[in-house]
Amino acid sequence: xxxxxxxxxxxxxxxxxxxxxxxxxxxxxxxxxxxxxxxxxxxxxxxxxxxxxxxxxxxxxxxxxxxxxxxxxxxxxxxxxxxxxxxxxxxxxxxxxxxxxxxxxxxxxxxxxxxxxxxxxxxxxxxxxxxxxxxxxxxxxxxxxxxxxxxxxxxxxxxxxxxxxxxxxxxxxxxxxxxxxxxxxxxx
Amino acid sequence: xxxxxxxxxxxxxxxxxxxxxxxxxxxxxxxxxxxxxxxxxxxxxxxxxxxxxxxxxxxxxxxxxxxxxxxxxxxxxxxxxxxxxxxxxxxxxxxxxxxxxxxxxxxxxxxxxxxxxxxxxxxxxxxxxxxxxxxxxxxxxxxxxxxxxxxxxxxxxxxxxxxxxxxxxxxxxxxxxxxxxxxxxxxxxxxxxxxxxxxxxxxxxxxxxxxxxxxxxxxxxxxxxxxxxxxxxxxxxxxxxxxxxxxxxxxxxxxxxxxxxxxxxxxxxxxxxxxxxxxxxxxxxxxxxxxxxxxxxxxxxxxxxxxxxxxxxxxxxxxxxxxxxxxxxxxxxxxxxxxxxxxxxxxxxxxxxx
Numbered sequence: 285x286x287x288x289x290x291x292x293x294x295x296x297x298x299x300x301x302x303x304x305x306x307x308x309x310x311x312x313x314x315x316x317x318x319x320x321x322x323x324x325x326x327x328x329x330x331x332x333x334x335x336x337x338x339x340x341x342x343x344x345x346x347x348x349x350x351x352x353x354x355x356x357x358x359x360x361x362x363x364x365x366x367x368x369x370x371x372x373x374x375x376x377x378x379x380x381x382x383x384x385x386x387x388x389x390x391x392x393x394x395x396x397x398x399x400x401x402x403x404x405x406x407x408x409x410x411x412x413x414x415x416x417x418x419x420x421x422x423x424x425x426x427x428x429x430x431x432x433x434x435x436x437x438x439x440x441x442x443x444x445x446x447x448x449x450x451x452x453x454x455x456x457x458x459x460x461x462x463x464x465x466x467x468x469x470x471x472x
Numbered sequence: 473x474x475x476x477x478x479x480x481x482x483x484x485x486x487x488x489x490x491x492x493x494x495x496x497x498x499x500x501x502x503x504x505x506x507x508x509x510x511x512x513x514x515x516x517x518x519x520x521x522x523x524x525x526x527x528x529x530x531x532x533x534x535x536x537x538x539x540x541x542x543x544x545x546x547x548x549x550x551x552x553x554x555x556x557x558x559x560x561x562x563x564x565x566x567x568x569x570x571x572x573x574x575x576x577x578x579x580x581x582x583x584x585x586x587x588x589x590x591x592x593x594x595x596x597x598x599x600x601x602x603x604x605x606x607x608x609x610x611x612x613x614x615x616x617x618x619x620x621x622x623x624x625x626x627x628x629x630x631x632x633x634x635x636x637x638x639x640x641x642x643x644x645x646x647x648x649x650x651x652x653x654x655x656x657x658x659x660x661x662x663x664x665x666x667x668x669x670x671x672x673x674x675x676x677x678x679x680x681x682x683x684x685x686x687x688x689x690x691x692x693x694x695x696x697x698x699x700x701x702x703x704x705x706x707x708x709x710x711x712x713x714x715x716x717x718x719x720x721x722x723x724x725x726x727x728x729x730x731x732x733x734x735x736x737x738x739x740x741x742x743x744x745x746x747x748x749x750x751x752x753x754x755x756x757x758x759x760x761x762x763x764x765x766x767x768x769x770x771x772x773x774x775x776x777x778x779x780x781x782x783x784x785x786x787x788x789x790x791x792x793x794x795x796x797x798x799x800x801x802x803x804x805x806x807x808x809x810x811x812x813x814x815x816x817x818x819x820x821x822x823x824x825x826x
Contacts, residue, residue: 395473406482415489418482421473422489429561429574429581430497437475439501 315351317344318358319373323366326358333376338409364404368397372404375413384412391420395436398424476504484512492537493547493580497572499604500563506604522610523547523601525628529616531590534580535597542780546580550594553584560584566599568592591623598625612655618647625652629678633658633772641668648674655679656770670695679769685737699728700769700782704735710742713809717750717802720811723795731766731782732811743804752789752802755825761786762824764801764812785810792818 315331319340334340340359349357361369371392392398402417425433433439440448475483487495487509495513499506524536524544533550553571560571570593571584585593598611611628618639622630630651636644636659645667654677659666662685667674674680675695682690684705692701693708693716713734719725755761765784772778787803787810799821803810814821 399473399478402478402482406479414482414485418485419489421475421486422494424473425490425498426494427574427576428494428497429572430500430563431561432574433494433498434501437473439475439505442502442504445502445504 315354317349317354319361319369320358321361321364321366321369325366325370327369327373329373329376330380333373333380336376336379336410336412337372338411340408361404361408363407365400368400368404371401372408372410372413376410379412387416387419391416395424483508487512488516491545493545496547496604497563497574497581500565510604517605517609520605520609522612523605525550525594525611525613527614527616527620531587531620533594535601548581548583548597549578550590550597551582551584553586566596566603568596570596594623595625598628602626613652615651618644621647622651629653629655630673631655631657631770635659636661645669645672648672653677657681658770658772659683661685666691666695681770681772693734696726697728699730700766701729701732702735703733704737706737707739708734708736708741710746713741714746714749717746717791717811720800721750721791721793723793729811730813731764732809733783734809736807740806741804741809746804747789747802750791750802752791755788755790755822757788759788759825761788761790761801762814762821764810764814766812782812783810785812790821 316328317331317334317340318326318328320326331344334344343359347353364372375390392401398417398420402414402421405414405417424436428436434441475486478486490498495509499509519539519541521538521540524538526534526536528534530552532552535547535550536544537547538544559575560573562569563572565583573582573584583593583597601611602609607627609627611625612631613622613625613628615622615630615632615634617634618632622628631654639661648667649669649672651673653673656679657674657677658681660683666672666682668691672695675692676697678698679700679702680692680696680698681702682692682704684690684703690703690705690708692703693712716726716732720729763784763786764782766782768780768782771780785801785803787801789802789804790799791802792799797817797819798813799816799818800811800813816824
């Protein structure tokens with residue numbers, strides 16, 4: 285099993301417990317890797333749990349790290365908040381080597397947390413968890429009136445969309461004009 | 473949470489996990505969202521078989537989406553306006569403001585109408601369905617009895633299951649005259665059941681199922697213009713059966729017909745007399761004839777015969793239509809006739825035989 289270490293990246297990760305030897309066949313010790321988010325808190329996670337993430341699994345396969353190398357080089361996910369990465373790690377640990385159930389009721393109910401979790405899970409390419417999260421996002425608006433849906437998902441009106449589009453065009457035009465002027469200046 | 477800030481694939485996955493009832497309401501929020509829904513639901517919309525308006529006696533209409541695998545989901549309820557309801561929202565539907573009510577009390581949103589505006593509201597909602605689901609989706613209107621007319625709306629066909637026992641003939645005739653064409657009709661009665669006018673839309677239904685207890689040959693045998701007919705009657709004139717088969721064979725009538733079965737409760741069909749009268753051909757007795765079976769246009773889920781396909785049958789006897797060489801198998805048993813049209817010429821049909 286993996287353990288999660290709260291603290292700093294310099295905190296020494298616990299050694300994996302050694303399984304009692306089997307008379308039939310010696311058990312291959314599980315390999316562990318280390319990840320941290322924006323808060324630099326390092327999480328020790330087993331390779332088995334990390335298999336849920338296509339992104340990390342791909343990185344591990346290509347690196348061929350030894351335990352020491354893995355410990356010395358935790359994977360940095362600076363774009364993911366620490367508490368969100370903790371949720372992801374916990375989920376991967378809970379579902380390590382198990383078939384994923386059709387529903388997951390342990391996802392955050394607060395919409396901002398769920399939103400951050402969706403982004404993190406999408407980035408880490410954890411397909412099953414992304415499916416649960418998307419179901420949860422969909423459930424947020426089930427049985428709601430159009431105006432309630434607009435409020436929950438912050439959907440702009442057509443007028444707001446048009447204004448934003450105009451603004452974006454204007455900004456792009458200005459930037460292009462700025463670049464042209466700079467290029468002309470360089471030429472001189 | 474700003475939906476548009478999620479990556480596009482994630483937005484699509486979220487929409488994929490929503491039911492049509494929520495997606496439909498969501499589509500009213502902005503043009504951009506509607507476009508996203510439409511593009512993300514292309515595969516799902518291909519699975520739609522039809523949209524059903526299911527009416528009840530109170531003239532309220534529950535709308536369902538039926539998928540090709542027979543699964544369905546409720547979309548919304550068109551309900552009478554309760555003016556004491558202060559919890560209404562206004563929605564611009566096809567350019568008109570209509571009242572809707574969404575609450576935990578109901579499993580679907582209610583689209584509210586005042587009785588004098590019922591048809592208008594149905595028409596606005598129907599147009600928004602066409603816009604949302606596309607112009608090629610079929611709509612069916614399951615009527616509750618024949619006293620309330622079925623509106624004429626784009627891609628809409630009627631469906632009705634009723635007893636014509638003690639029916640007012642005039643009201644019945646008017647109902648079929650004023651209705652759009654029918655997908656299916658299921659009718660049961662003690663006496664003569666059908667409208668007198670051979671051009672009535674009654675006879676143009678794609679599928680007709682008749683249970684007729686005290687009468688002779690159903691008129692539908694003479695005037696039917698649809699695809700599938702299942703007739704169960706007390707008696708049936710042999711000459712009517714022969715006339716039907718000969719008219720099909722000559723190409724004078726029943727050009728769309730795919731399948732007909734006639735079951736008798738009394739008497740028997742004279743097999744040889746009928747086959748001789750229509751000049752039936754026969755496959756060699758040593759060969760196994762092909763089995764005729766088709767997906768039913770109308771499945772009566774409330775009866776014992778809720779099978780999705782027509783009764784499979786095979787017969788050594790067949791007839792060939794003179795105008796296009798199209799073949800139909802004919803099986804005549806004591807109380808049962810099966811007539812199944814193959815979309816094949818005689819040569820193609822004979823090649824199928826083992």
